[in-house]
Structures are given as structure tokens and as C-alpha cells.
Amino acid sequence: MEASQALPDVLAPGLRVVMVGINPGMQSAAAGQHFANPRNDFWRLLHDSGLVPVALGPAEQRRILDYGIGITNAADRPTPGSGDLRVTINKKAAAQDAGFVFQTGWSSRALFGTLESIAWPGSATTLVVPVRQDDQLLVATVALDALELPPDAANTAGEPVTRGVRLDGVPVAELAPANLAYQAAADTLSMRSALARSVAMAAALQRTAELTIDYAGRRVQFGQPIARFQAVQTHLARLASEAQRVAVVVDAAQAALGEQDDPQLDPALTGAARTLAGEAAIVCARAAHQVHGAIGVTMEYPLQRFTRRLWEWEAGDGTAMRWARRLGADALSGPMRTWQLITGIR
Numbered sequence: 001m002e003a004s005q006a007l008p009d010v011l012a013p014g015l016r017v018v019m020v021g022i023n024p025g026m027q028s029a030a031a032g033q034h035f036a037n038p039r040n041d042f043w044r045l046l047h048d049s050g051l052v053p054v055a056l057g058p059a060e061q062r063r064i065l066d067y068g069i070g071i072t073n074a075a076d077r078p079t080p081g082s083g084d085l086r087v088t089i090n091k092k093a094a095a096q097d098a099g100f101v102f103q104t105g106w107s108s109r110a111l112f113g114t115l116e117s118i119a120w121p122g123s124a125t126t127l128v129v130p131v132r133q134d135d136q137l138l139v140a141t142v143a144l145d146a147l148e149l150p151p152d153a154a155n156t157a158g159e160p161v162t163r164g165v166r167l168d169g170v171p172v173a174e175l176a177p178a179n180l181a182y183q184a185a186a187d188t189l190s191m192r193s194a195l196a197r198s199v200a201m202a203a204a205l206q207r208t209a210e211l212t213i214d215y216a217g218r219r220v221q222f223g224q225p226i227a228r229f230q231a232v233q234t235h236l237a238r239l240a241s242e243a244q245r246v247a248v249v250v251d252a253a254q255a256a257l258g259e260q261d262d263p264q265l266d267p268a269l270t271g272a273a274r275t276l277a278g279e280a281a282i283v284c285a286r287a288a289h290q291v292h293g294a295i296g297v298t299m300e301y302p303l304q305r306f307t308r309r310l311w312e313w314e315a316g317d318g319t320a321m322r323w324a325r326r327l328g329a330d331a332l333s334g335p336m337r338t339w340q341l342i343t344g345i346r
Contacts, residue, residue: 007024007028007029007032007033007034007073007076007078008032009070009071009072009073010034010061010062010064010065010070010071010072011065011070011071011072012065012070014068015065015068015069015070016068016069017051017068017069017070018069018070018071018072019042019046019069019070019071019072020072020073020074021034021035021071021072021073021074022073022074022075023073023074023075023076023077023078023079024073024076024077024078025037025040025078025079025080026078026079026080028058028078029078031058033058033059033061034058034061034071035058035071036058043055043056043057043058046064046069051067051069052064052067052069053067109171109172109175110169110170110171110172111129111131111140111142111167111169111170111172112167112168112169112170113166113167114164114165114166114167115129115164115165115167116163116164117161117162117163117164117165118144118147118149118161118162118165119159119160119161120159120160120161121144121147121149121160121162122151122160124144125143125144125145126141126142126143126144126173127141127142127143127144127147128140128141129141129142129167130182130185130186131175132182135181135182135183136177136178136180136181136182137177137178137180137181137182137185138175138176138177138178139175139176139177139178140172140173140174140175141172141173141174141175142167142170142171142172142173143171143173146170146171147165147167147170149162149165150162155312155316156308156311156312157308157309157311157312157313158308159309159312188265190317190318191265191267191270192265193317194270194271194273194274194317194318194323195250195253195254195265195270195273195274197274197277197313197316197317198246198250198253198270198273198274198277199250199254200309200313201246201277201278201280201281201310201313201314202243202246202247202250202273202277204281204306204309204310204313205242205243205246205247205277205280205281205284205310206243206247207306208239208243208284208285208288208303208306208307208310209236209239209240209242209243209284209288211288211302211303211306212235212236212239212287212288212291212292212303213227213236213239213240215291215292215295216232216236216291226291232291235287235288235290235291236291238283238284238287239284239287239288242280242283242284243280243284245276245280246273246276246277246280249269249272249273249276250273250277252269252273253265253266253269253270253272253273256269267330268327268330268331271323271324271326271327271330272327274320274323275320275323275324275327276320277314277320278314278319278320278321278323279320281310281311281313281314281320282310282311282314284310285306285307285310285311288303288307289303289307
């Protein structure tokens, strides 16, 4: 088996336990055996735990089924370490159409395909679906009751979101042409979504910084507030500077909209705002929780309400990496022509 191929599951009906790894390592993928790296203690600990009465190894992985145990992975792609998996996921996200992951065909006023997600389904009765036909945008409406969505679905922030919604012949209530090119509409809606998301993230970042600075000033350790310790001061300075940097760019992007009813978004400012907001969401949420310690994750304390949303919003519409790539492409060869301006190369 090549290291780039997925590692087959070791599964069977009626198992009592399924061991779920994050993703295969390169050595396991090359050997075609789970937990094949000699430094991995999985097989030894499995025997020590008493789950299996005999000591097994990677080459005997199929024997684990005899004891009602299976093995699978949360992600198929082999990487040198689980920390490398996020890069792979982000690259996949960057290849998706902005704002739309929807593949459909339509006939007899029925839709077929997959919607990436539906947010706040309990607050609406009708779903508006973009449909692509001959590179033109059609707008379809569907009754939410026809989708039979699970009632309690939510994302990591606790917001009601249903993911991966299949449309298998769902009846269409209305279907009308928008008189717009599909890709142009997708790009416009994607930028508007990115700017709206950036505004929300900027506000959450500001509040996260405020909560953390206030807590560090009140929390006393070794006879003095922890805000006096140099390591904590480093976190606080990073939090405040990142939140302010995002706020400045987001304010500039909003100001560029002017007072028009249908304003044209500045691609550079919008991309910069979304990129900086996404990067700051990860950095600031991590720093805030390091300063707060255990209290930061409790339901009674408000910090987690903001940090969970920052993490979810950063991953929700393509990630900062996708927007950074788009911004870089525009700088190199797009309308900005930044690279040509800097280097003089035409």
C-alpha cells in the first residue's frame, strides 16, 4: 500500500468497542496496519487494559475482531503527525466554491444534491437554495418541513446548525431565474458573508480581550495580580494588539461601503479583514484560555461563549487560509497588482 492511500478499517457487525484514531501515520499507511509505528504503545496498552487476553501486534490486527473490538480513523488522509491534518483540511476548504458546496440537478420541480449546512433552521419555514444551471443562477425555495431535519443539531458553539443535508427529490415550492451568472453571484455573496463574519469576530475578539484583561487584574497569585507576571503580560499584549488590529481593518472595510444601497465590496479590504480575523480568532482564544485556566471553560463564566464562536466562525466559511490565498492571488495578478508595484516587474 502506498503511504498516500487510506488505511482500511478493521470493522465488523456487532462490535462492543470501536477504537477511533485521529488519522493514520505515514508508517501505518505504508504498512497497511493500524498503529504500526514501534513508538506507538497502542497494542501494548490494549493488552494491559484487559480488553484482549493476549498480546497482539499490528500484523495481527484482524484478530482484534475476535474480541469484539474494531479500529477506524476519524480522517483517512495519512500525515506525519495529527497536527499536520489541519493543513490538509484547509487546503481542501480552499478549493471549494466560495459560499456554496451544492451539487444539483433539477427536473419536475424537485432538487437533488447536498447542502453543506443550514443555520438556525428552527427560526424559518422556508429555505432559499441557489441552483446552478448552465452557469446561471436559479433561486429555489423549499419548505423546511420537507427536509425532516434533526431537532437538536448544533455546532461547537452551541448554535443550531444542521450539516450535510441531503436533498433527494425534495419538492420545490418556487423556482425562478436570478438573471445573474452563478459564479459572479457566488463571489459577491461570499465576500458579503466574509465581511459580516469579520464584523462579528471583531466584536467577539474585543470582548475576549476585555474579559481576559479584567480577570488578570483581579486574579491574585503569590500575593499579587497575575497581570504583573511577565508571561501573562505577553498574552495580554498579544490579545489587545490582535483585537485592535482586526478592528482597524474591519472598520476600514465597512467605511469603504459608503452609503449606497447596493455597495461594491473592496476585495482587498474584505479579504484582509477576514484573514486577520480568522488568524486572530485562533491565537486570541488560545491565549485567553491560557490566562484564565479552568474557569474559562465553565458554562457559568462567559469566556467560552465567545471563544467557541470564534473557533466555529473561523472554520465556518472557508477559514483564514482560504482568504489569505485569495488575497495573495489578487496581489500577484489581480486588480491590486501589488507585486508589480513593489518589484516593477510587468
